[in-house]
Amino acid sequence: MKIFLLPVSWLFRIAVSVRNFLYSSGIFKAKVLTPKIISVGNIAAGGTGKTPFVELLTEYLLNKGKFVIIVSKGYKRESDDIKVVETGFKNDKHELNTENLGDEALMLLENLSSKGLEGGLLVVGDNKTKTAKFAATKFKPEVIIIDDGFQHRKLFRDLDIVIVNPNSSKHLIPAGYLREPLKNFKRADLIVVNNKFLKDPVNENRKNKPQVICSYKxxxxxxxxxxxxxxxxxxxxxxxxxxxxxxxxxxxxxxxxxxxxxxxxxxxxxxxxxxxxxxxxxxxxxxxxxxxxxxxxxxxxxxxxxxxxxxxxxxxxxxxxxxxxxxxxxKMQINSNGEYLFSEIDNLLKSD
Structure with a gap:
């Protein structure tokens, strides 16, 4: 923790709290799209395992024959236009690179392609709401997965999933790594605890939320x-x-x-x-x-x-x-409560 940055973190906490209040109270409205929207996000900045979980979720939906679109920002890419790529695209000739797609988005694409998972799209754009609206209007998918969407409250989501790293900091950025206070776990529909290679102590701010336990293999x-x-x-x-x-x-x-x-x-x-x-x-x-x-x-x-x-x-x-x-x-594997996760997704797909 960077103690000298705590005053800045307190100001950041105030700004985040005000913004969340404006959305939670209905003063700010979230954009509603026709496809089912599943957000996969986190509270801590970086390193929680969002991308492997998005891959796992996409694989499940594609294997059920659903038309899925993943919306990603393509963090730290140099291009600012919207890129659209099929999930089964093989980048053997390297037409795509990290400069125009981003490293995590390209890794996700390569992993899905290596499994022969076709029938979905990866859409990368700087503004998640505009990119999701573009994807919904142009391609009309059944499901849109928003990669890193928990803080992106401009977009309504039908299922809000948060990935948790057991070793998350207790302080907001820049003094720590939290993007918002831990109490905001209450906003999530489902918590995924990614133990990676660790044993996880239950955090008091999420002990009453449905939890799926995952790890890396x-x-x-x-x-x-x-x-x-x-x-x-x-x-x-x-x-x-x-x-x-x-x-x-x-x-x-x-x-x-x-x-x-x-x-x-x-x-x-x-x-x-x-x-x-x-x-x-x-x-x-x-x-x-x-x-x-x-x-x-x-x-x-x-x-x-x-x-x-x-x-x-x-x-x-x-x-x-x-x-x-x-x-x-x-590879990410589910250790417990996987049946709960997939039943929630199946129920979402059945709902009107």
């Missing part, structure tokens, strides 16, 4: 060419630029991989040549057998314009193609 280490087992990794330089790097470090430790050096970068980070040189130098200095990162970081590196549009060798290509760089493939 390690699948494999892979890159765009190869899948390897942990037994092949003697030691590794590990790096990541995600919302909660500690959870990735915990995975590496649980897999009993000897970590020569662990490098942490900001979430959604645009790596510089100097950063990549530092990673490769650490690999050489420690004589490591591998370099390991997260899928989000790997997607960001591989699908950068610096790789796709480069006509000659550069630092990005050097790390990706000349070093043993692998990402951890992680």
């Amino acid at each position: 390690f699948d494999s280490f892979r890159n765009n060419k190869t899948v390897i087992g942990t037994g092949e990794i003697k030691s590794a330089v590990v790096f990541c630029g995600i919302g909660e790097p500690g959870s990735f470090k915990m995975l590496i430790d649980e897999l009993k991989i000897k970590t020569d050096q662990f490098l942490v970068f900001p979430d959604h980070y645009n790596y510089t040549n100097e950063d990549l040189d530092k990673i490769m130098l650490a690999f050489k200095d420690h004589r490591s057998s591998h370099i390991l990162t997260t899928q989000k970081d790997y997607v960001r590196l591989l699908n950068s314009e610096l790789v796709q549009n480069a006509k000659s060798e550069n630092t990005y290509k050097n790390l990706l193609f000349n070093f043993p760089l692998y990402f951890a493939k992680i």
Whole structure:
């Protein structure tokens, strides 16, 4: 916690509380759309597991034959126009990159595509309400999933799901990581506790809410060419630029991989040549057998314009193609109350 920023956090709390009051009291009206709207969001900024849960939810709906559209902001992308991509689109020729779609949106698309899940759309736009309205009007889906929608109260939702990280800060940004007070869990219809690799103490602000318990399950280490087992990794330089790097470090430790050096970068980070040189130098200095990162970081590196549009060798290509760089493939699994989650969704789809 950054104590010196607490006064700013208090001002932020006041602003958030006023805004929420205006919506809750009906002074500000939320936009109502024809499709069923499911919001997946959080209270803490970053690292709660929204994207894997959106993937899980989309997979369930597509397997039921529903026409689903995911609306995402595509955080930290450089393009500001609306992008529309089919969920089954294979980005083999890299027509899409993180600059025009965003790393998490592109990772979500690649995961859905790898499962052969067709029949849905990913629509990326800066303004969630305008993007959702565009998607509803133009494509007429049965369901729209709003990625990171809990604070976006301009849009009415039929089901409000909040993902919880058990280690969330108790202070609002910028002193902590909360986007609004914990008491606002009461606004959610359903809480998903993402334990990742942790045991979760029940928070008093959500103990009376329906809860679904999830966790992460390690699948494999892979890159765009190869899948390897942990037994092949003697030691590794590990790096990541995600919302909660500690959870990735915990995975590496649980897999009993000897970590020569662990490098942490900001979430959604645009790596510089100097950063990549530092990673490769650490690999050489420690004589490591591998370099390991997260899928989000790997997607960001591989699908950068610096790789796709480069006509000659550069630092990005050097790390990706000349070093043993692998990402951890992680899956989200439901540990308890999954039947409640899916019954809520099924009931929503049956309602008029």
